[in-house]
Amino acid sequence: MSETPKSREKTLSCLVVARNEEAMLPDCLASLDFADQLVVVLDRTTDGSKAIAEKAGALVIEGAWESEGARRNTGIDACTGDWILEVDADERATAEVASEVRSHIRSAKNGLYLIPIRNVIDGREVRHGWGAYNGAASAPRLFSKGDKIWGPERVHPSLTTGPKHGSLKHGLIHLVDRDISDMIDRMNRYTDLMARDAVEKGTVPSLGAALRRIVSRGWKSYVARKGYKEGYYGVALAFFAASYSLLIHLKAREIQDRENRS
Template sequence: MTAPRLSALVVARNEEARLPDCLASCAFADEVVVVLDRSTDRSAAIARERGAQVVEGAWELEGARRNTGLDACSGDWVLEVDADERVSPDLAAAVRATIATSSHAWHQVPVDNYVGERLVRYGWAGSFGTTSVPRLSRKGAKRWRAQRVHPGLDWTGQEGPRITQGALIHLVDRDVSDMLRRLDKYSSAKAADLLASGDIGTLAGNLRRFVSRAFKSYVSRKGYREGAMGVLLAFCTGAFPLLSHLKARIEPERHGR
């Protein structure tokens, strides 16, 4: 019986500094597909030098960009890896073992999140970070929805057991300022999604979400175990939907697309 073929999919924009290490960690796959959105640096050359198939274009929506990558993959299974992530050797082995025997359509993959040199295990919640992502899927089982930031997913088939060996090593933020810049960037994109949907929610509702999400991050997800970093994560997790709403409400002319 022929072993299932695995495609590694990397979607990026101007990531020449981080792309080499990312691609090196994906070398265990049968093919690597790199989708570059409006990149103006050496990302395309770097990907081609390492034998990857490169798809270049311009997409306003993250969902459309990622779906283009899924369509370009020819493997039986697809592992999605962001440019700021690395596939650990243990995860690579676990992915190979999983697709060799799985009868399911998709599997969750564990994530180790780093802020600078620090591994932050607790406090990730909501749309600001997670310790598990549905990144391993059969070809055709997964479609991203038409949204700019953290698009939703539509699935065909059943979820399989979560992979527990190894992790995607996620270099999520360089420092505190980088984390706050990410909050600003993500909330601007989410504000555009809210305006496009015609429903930006209410101030009262988003104030409640601020409290509930911050509580989930700090208490339910044990962010308190990270000390001051846990407080920062709780703030950002709660602030994301509230700041998105405020941008859409106060500056619709700036964030409407």
């Protein structure tokens, strides 16, 4: 009687998209040594990131992309694993994440899975108040090949996905900001890009809607998502969540006025 052949072990690709992240990449890539393949996409990078990625054994793709979605899709296309885990350069996979992901893909249904995100500011893990434009408490990072396509937006692109199946338990460590000044700088960069997207797509939020969101999103961050537990960081997150739509509206109006004058 012949033996039943063993099923093939599922393979895992880890994808990192970066731009001038030589300070962050070594620890990030070292934490992904449980992957069968490392893919690093470098967007208009001028520092030593390429050498760091090559030393880690990664497949390196260099280029220039206007939108976050386009560069991430380029990396996804280059991944050869049955499963793909997306990790940002300022994130770290713990031993618990590595073990859980490898165990999970052996028998998981194809589709998309959330990974918890452990956001760290100035060395302190901030657990509450995330959401809207500030950042996520979890993100759709683990997926089977072909089950995730990013949209064309410059920042926070939309997603087209296969089936969604829930969340893993253990989270990636995200060194999201150094301090409140860094949080402000990030908000300014993101709203610049989102204002351009809004003008191009004709989706500029109205002033009335932006003003209403000051209350609704601030309340959601500080109260519903329990930002009040985080002290001054919770206040900061609520302020940023409340301000995003208004900043996008004002910056978009400025762009439109400039275009009208030209």
